[in-house]
Amino acid sequence: MLTIGTLAKRTGTKVQTIRYYEQIGLLPEPGRSAGGQRRYGDSELDRLSFVRHARQLGFSLDAIRELLDLSDHPDKSCAEADAIARRQLKQVEQRLARLEALRTELKRMVHECSGGQTSDCRVLEVLRDHSECLTEHEEIGA
Amino acid sequence: MLTIGTLAKRTGTKVQTIRYYEQIGLLPEPGRSAGGQRRYGDSELDRLSFVRHARQLGFSLDAIRELLDLSDHPDKSCAEADAIARRQLKQVEQRLARLEALRTELKRMVHECSGGQTSDCRVLEVLRDHSECLTEHEEIGA
DNA sequence: TTTACACCCTCTAGCTACTGTAGGTTCAAG
DNA sequence: CTTGAACCTACAGTAGCTAGAGGGTGTAAA
Structure with a gap:
C-alpha cells in the first residue's frame, strides 16, 4: 500500500494534483487508513501513470x-481511441505551424534590431505596425 | 471618437477583453460620454493594436x-526590448522542440493502431507504458 | 415624442489544469 | 512518549480571457 506522497514520487506528480484528479473524478476515491489517510494500490498507480503520460x-x-x-x-x-489520438495529432500539427510562423517573425525582429534607442527599435516598430509582418498570425501563438 | 464596440471591431478584440485590459492597467482609463460610456481616440487605438499584435x-x-x-x-x-524579444524567441523555439517530439510520438501511436478492439489498441498501450516511447517528453506539451 | 433596439454599463462567476497556503491531524521512528 | 515529516480539508490564486445577469444609454424611425 502506498501513501499519497509515495504515489506522487513514483509518478512524478504533486500530491495536490493527485487530490485534484480525485476531486474531478479522474481517479477513483482510494481506501483510507484508520486515521483517514489515503492508501493506494497498484491499479491506482497504473491509472495515474496513464493519466500523466497522456498529459505529457x-x-x-x-x-x-x-x-x-x-x-x-x-x-x-x-x-x-484512434480518433482521439488523431485529433490530438492534428492539434499538435496546427500549433507547430503557428509557432513556426511566430519564430520566423520574432527572428526577423531580433535580427533587424541595431541596438540604438527605442525610438528606432525594430522590435517596437514591428509591434506597432502589423503590415511589417511577412507572415499571417491571426491566432494567438500557443 | 470611437465607442468600445467600434474599437473592438477595428482591433479584432472582444469588448470584454478591452475592459479587462483597462482593469489590469494595460490600457489607460478612457474618457466617457455624458451617460458614462467609454469613448476612445486614435492613441488608444494604436496602443490596443500594439497589445493585440504582441499577443499574437x-x-x-x-x-x-x-x-x-x-x-x-x-x-x-x-x-x-531586444532582450524581451529574444526571450520570447527562445521560448517559442523550446516549445517547437517539445511539440515536434510529441508529433513524432503521436504519429507513431496512430500509425501502429490496426483498428481492432481496445484490448490491443496501440494508442492505449503506449499510454499505459511509457517505456514504449522513443522520445523523452517530461514536460507537458504545450 | 415615444418607442424600439442595439449597444453600453458594472459585477460576478467560470474556464483549464493545476499550485499554494492556513490550520490542524496522523504516522512511524527513536 | 515525543518529535517531526507527512498527511488532512478547505479555500484562494495563477493567465488571459469569456459569459451571463440585470440594468442604463444612444439614436433613428414612426
Missing part, C-alpha cells in the same frame, strides 16, 4: 477521461 | 507591459 503528450483532461473509459472496456472498438 | 506573437501581458513602457520612452536604450 498534451491530451486534455477530458480526452483522458474518454481514453480511460475506453481502456476500462477492452471489448469496445479501438476506433474511438 | 505570444508575448505575455507582463512582457507587453514592459514593451509598452519602453515604447513610451523613445530615449531609452533599445537593449531591453
Whole structure:
C-alpha cells in the first residue's frame, strides 16, 4: 500500500494534483487508513501513470477521461481511441505551424534590431505596425 | 471618437477583453460620454493594436507591459526590448522542440493502431507504458 | 415624442489544469 | 512518549480571457 506522497514520487506528480484528479473524478476515491489517510494500490498507480503520460503528450483532461473509459472496456472498438489520438495529432500539427510562423517573425525582429534607442527599435516598430509582418498570425501563438 | 464596440471591431478584440485590459492597467482609463460610456481616440487605438499584435506573437501581458513602457520612452536604450524579444524567441523555439517530439510520438501511436478492439489498441498501450516511447517528453506539451 | 433596439454599463462567476497556503491531524521512528 | 515529516480539508490564486445577469444609454424611425 502506498501513501499519497509515495504515489506522487513514483509518478512524478504533486500530491495536490493527485487530490485534484480525485476531486474531478479522474481517479477513483482510494481506501483510507484508520486515521483517514489515503492508501493506494497498484491499479491506482497504473491509472495515474496513464493519466500523466497522456498529459505529457498534451491530451486534455477530458480526452483522458474518454481514453480511460475506453481502456476500462477492452471489448469496445479501438476506433474511438484512434480518433482521439488523431485529433490530438492534428492539434499538435496546427500549433507547430503557428509557432513556426511566430519564430520566423520574432527572428526577423531580433535580427533587424541595431541596438540604438527605442525610438528606432525594430522590435517596437514591428509591434506597432502589423503590415511589417511577412507572415499571417491571426491566432494567438500557443 | 470611437465607442468600445467600434474599437473592438477595428482591433479584432472582444469588448470584454478591452475592459479587462483597462482593469489590469494595460490600457489607460478612457474618457466617457455624458451617460458614462467609454469613448476612445486614435492613441488608444494604436496602443490596443500594439497589445493585440504582441499577443499574437505570444508575448505575455507582463512582457507587453514592459514593451509598452519602453515604447513610451523613445530615449531609452533599445537593449531591453531586444532582450524581451529574444526571450520570447527562445521560448517559442523550446516549445517547437517539445511539440515536434510529441508529433513524432503521436504519429507513431496512430500509425501502429490496426483498428481492432481496445484490448490491443496501440494508442492505449503506449499510454499505459511509457517505456514504449522513443522520445523523452517530461514536460507537458504545450 | 415615444418607442424600439442595439449597444453600453458594472459585477460576478467560470474556464483549464493545476499550485499554494492556513490550520490542524496522523504516522512511524527513536 | 515525543518529535517531526507527512498527511488532512478547505479555500484562494495563477493567465488571459469569456459569459451571463440585470440594468442604463444612444439614436433613428414612426
